[in-house]
Amino acid sequence: MDFGVGLMILGGFLLGGAWSIWRADHDTEGRTGPQVLFAVILLVAALLATASGILRLV
Template identity: 90%
Template sequence: MDFGVGLMVLGGFLLGGAWSIWRADHDTEGRTGAQVLFAGILLVAALLATASGVLRVI
């Protein structure tokens, strides 16, 4: 498997993790600050991994 494709797959997994954390809110309290922060960090990591994977493939 090419390294760029692996980075894009990793970006997809990280994006799925960010979505999962974002959707895991409490019924009455909503999202906590830690959930928002961690989902944001995972989203940025997913975007960086996907962008670098695309650039490696090109």
């Protein structure tokens, strides 16, 4: 398996984790600050890993 493909797969997992955290909200309070922060961090990491994987394949 090429390293670029591995980075794209890692980006997909991170994107799924960000989506899972974003969907998990509290019944009465909604999303908490740490949930939003962690989801944004995972989203940025997913985008960076995917972009790096695409650039490695080119």
